[in-house]
Amino acid sequence: MLHPTSDLFNHTIIEQDFKHVLLKYGNKQCFTQNNIILSPYNSSSHIGFITKGVIKVTFQASEKEFFLFYLNAKNNFIINDINIMLETPLHVSYTAATDVKIYWVPKSLFDKWITDFPMLKNLCLLTAQANLDSILEKLASVNSFVLKDRLFNFLRESALQLETDTLKILTKTLANNLNSSSQSISRALNQLEKELKIQRSHKKITICNYY
Numbered sequence: 001m002l003h004p005t006s007d008l009f010n011h012t013i014i015e016q017d018f019k020h021v022l023l024k025y026g027n028k029q030c031f032t033q034n035n036i037i038l039s040p041y042n043s044s045s046h047i048g049f050i051t052k053g054v055i056k057v058t059f060q061a062s063e064k065e066f067f068l069f070y071l072n073a074k075n076n077f078i079i080n081d082i083n084i085m086l087e088t089p090l091h092v093s094y095t096a097a098t099d100v101k102i103y104w105v106p107k108s109l110f111d112k113w114i115t116d117f118p119m120l121k122n123l124c125l126l127t128a129q130a131n132l133d134s135i136l137e138k139l140a141s142v143n144s145f146v147l148k149d150r151l152f153n154f155l156r157e158s159a160l161q162l163e164t165d166t167l168k169i170l171t172k173t174l175a176n177n178l179n180s181s182s183q184s185i186s187r188a189l190n191q192l193e194k195e196l197k198i199q200r201s202h203k204k205i206t207i208c209n210y211y
Contacts (some may be wrong), residue, residue, distance in 0.1 A: 026103030031096040040091035046104040053100030056160050061093035068178040069134040070161045078127055148188040150178055159207045166206045
């Protein structure tokens with residue numbers, strides 16, 4: 001059971017207590033890489049808490065999927081309801097970027113927890129705000145940032161989240177993630193390669209310089 005006396009600012013204690021509760025009340029579900037966890041067409045009445053792996057969050061627009069941010073067990077243990085956060089309908093999908101383990105709990109039970117334990121609510125609000133800031137930053141960058149810079153930021157963030165210097169990713173996938181054309185992405189990749197920031201080989205991209 002969560003401890004109401006836990007220090008409000010000691011998030012490590014809160015997370016440890018909370019994960020212990022999930023083992024008792026949560027419904028565990030495992031996903032392999034590229035599995036769809038949630039899509040705009042299968043909304044859930046449960047809240048998902050990530051205990052393993054990395055999840056890619058994308059905005060669906062016709063046939064494109066615009067990258068928003070990553071969720072993981074280290075710093076984002078809750079899958080937020082983005083529609084509520086932005087107060088506007090968004091077609092959002094959650095896809096496993098690695099093997100993922102999630103515990104699902106009914107929203108009604110979670111609402112009771114955050115009422116009974118204010119420090120858990122505080123932690124969730126901080127997480128929600130961080131994700132909201134990331135969404136707004138990504139949406140604002142579509143027109144304000146040079147494509148080459150947006151591309152490099154995406155490659156760098158992906159490499160850091162997946163804990164690898166080499167990514168196996170198609171130009172078409174990059175175009176969808178960044179809401180651009182394959183031709184524009186190819187030109188941007190050529191620029192990054194000339195600047196010695198990346199190296200390409202057989203559909204793989206290696207980050208050579210993270211700055």
